[in-house]
Amino acid sequence: MMNLLRSAVSSSKRSSVLRVVAVATATSGVVYSTDTGTRISVAIPESIQESKSLPWQFSQSLINRTEQSLFGNLAAFSARVSPKPEAAASNDEKRAPVEDSDSVKPPSGGFLGRDTIANAAARIGPAVVNLSVPQGFHGITTGKSIGSGTIIDADGTILTCAHVVVDFQSIRQSSKGRVDVTLQDGRTFEGVVLNADLQSDIALVKINSKTLLPTAKLGFSSKLRPGDWVIAVGCPLSLQNTITAGIVSCVDRKSSDLGLRGTGREYLQTDCAINAGNSGGPLVNLDGEVIGVNIMKVLAADGLGFSVPIDSVSKIIEHFKKSGRVIRPWIGLKMIELNKMIIAQLKERYPMFPDVEKGILVPTVIPGSPADRAGFKPGDVVVRFDGKPVETIKELIEIMDDRVGQRIRVVVERSSKETVTLEVIPEEANPDM
Template sequence: MQKQPRDGENLSKDISSSTSGSKPYRHASLTKAAASLSLVLLGSGMTLAGGYLAGNHQRVSESASNLAVSPVNAAPPVPSSTDPNFVTQVVQRVGPAVVRINSSRTVTSRIPDEFNDPFFRRFFGSQLPSPERRVQRGTGSGFIISKDGRILTNAHVVDGADNVTVILKDGRSLQGRVVGRDELTDVAVIKVQADNLPTVTVGNSDQLQPGQWAIAIGNPLGLDNTVTTGIISATGRSSNQIGAPDKRVEYIQTDAAINPGNSGGPLLNARGDVIGMNTAIIQGAQGLGFAIPINTAQRISNQLITTGRVQHPYLGIQMVGLTPELKQNINSDPNLGLRVNEDRGVLVVRVVPNSPAAKAGIRPGDVILKLNGQAVTDASGVQRAVESAQVGGDVRLELRRNGQSLNLAVQPGAFPTRVQ
């Protein structure tokens, strides 16, 4: 959020609650249109293709056969110094540890309240519609991380599943149990009863650089064991940038071709190490795929395996990185009700009532200059620091308020989210 916002990126970063009804900070003179971005979650899950429209939290559902998925750019040529068979070698080694995940749930259609009116029942009696039960099915991908049957996938692949079946590459079908799932990062862990299963090797996503090779393996649109290649296009893409503001992930961007059904499958480097979990594409675009960094997925999965749930620290503020231009725009608009004196730092736009930030005395209009002694200039930096903090621990903030310096200690709370 330094300087001017990128296309498709909200100026604000909301780390309060995606379910609390809070709305992103918007103003026509301060934001760029993001309506052209449409994020498609790649695992069919229960809706066959759950999606997020940039700029709002509206979920959309459509069958995989109706998805408007454009072809992605072809992979770059193999450099002469690279073994031309390196992809084949990676696939032969890792492929057996990549699985297909079939999930299903039974849903009951709801009868409109009007039909419960005595008037309707008196005149229509047995002709009134009855609740209907139907089974929703979906499919996605996953990869085995332990010989005794722990599997990583996306949370939306198994959302609300009554039944989970894991299909191995050798054709075996195993019953799966959801150990835990975290909606905020879209990570889930499944367990099957088996021994001596093939496993992946986990890499280090913190060391990724744009231009490195990327290999995706999964089951797009029901085409099992599909392999595609490309490069790492970028790292650190915020959830706001790609149109999923209710997530807390800094995504890897890749141009390796991924499609619905790839969700939960591994993104690999040239050595065959897992560096990410494929999760989303931008609909209608070419070569814009996104993966959850494996370091994030592994951190979340460890908590899910240990406790079955994840606690995300949060402060409860909505914020934006300041620039001189943004300062001028804010101060020149009396409708915003804010007055900014600083050129740099992170402006607190909104404080969620009864949140840790509110209890610590943080106010809208405060400018965060330092967090735990480290200078901050953008909202993403603050969010990363909060995410690495401990629930109930202390986070020290150095603020500017109306030209005065303040030091406040905030105890992050557990991010409010629905029980899994």
């Protein structure tokens, strides 16, 4: 083979026909390029031989990058590039954020490669932590709550689930807010609960470190589509940094579909394996970015896990920073999103139904609520909210944001082609609702 390479290199200096030579890793062979296209010729041992002559057309887009090789100016390529594991940092040196690491390359070309999932896991791994919260009664420890979290700030801010670090029964922080935190490199810290929102099941924990900590990059859940590959990272049963892979099954699974009461919420549904201890861990895209927080699974079925979308989490974090809690306006309406099929069915059943093409139906107005005082009636169809056209409940909630006590103009359509403009002043929702 070395003689062949020497002769090939020598001949490449004299002829433009042979431009690229590389060693075939699994067997012996060469890669060469002609004016009509690039071909690969491989000599396969007879023990594994299926065909003695297999010339394949070879696309240049499959080569990720060109590097200098031991054979001079030959273009070398590799089917696999595995990053070296990063050594654990000492207490005296600073840890670089995970997303700044040059050792792990993001996926390129828009295809799922052999190392795509492994690289995404390597990028997020150092920022994933194990959480343990002692639980007890009158000072007697009776057990512990375990979960996962993600370091989102180099100063030690950890994103996790509220039910991991907060006692939902008494609506108070367990064990006076003490949380035992274990990093991937084995370091342990005692953290405290900064903020917790029970309704969204999102919480922030803080640890103090003398050195910068590895951090995860937050992505955008709005870019996800059903069928996108994702990985779930966490510490099920305290097994540090367990990786499971799957796809996004649904990007907007409503809480009502799951039988959950209260304010309508949407979740990411995935078939990644989720187990006890995964709660609070990140759901990650193939770029190694956090696009959700894993919070629950359906016990009676396999492959039904749910995560809070990171876009919603980011807004909750903004509320924490601004007010120390999540402020949710409430107007007192039961609402149903309309589409063309539902509208056609309602018009067929009720000839006096408003003549609309889209909007939000109000089947119920809660007595004594801000909406009741504003003059809303059952059967109204909300078409504009604060001057903006609305089609979904999510859009309406986003427009309200945290505008408690502020007057909002609402345009509704009623039967007999009646258009009415109302003014409603939202109140802050009861956190237990």
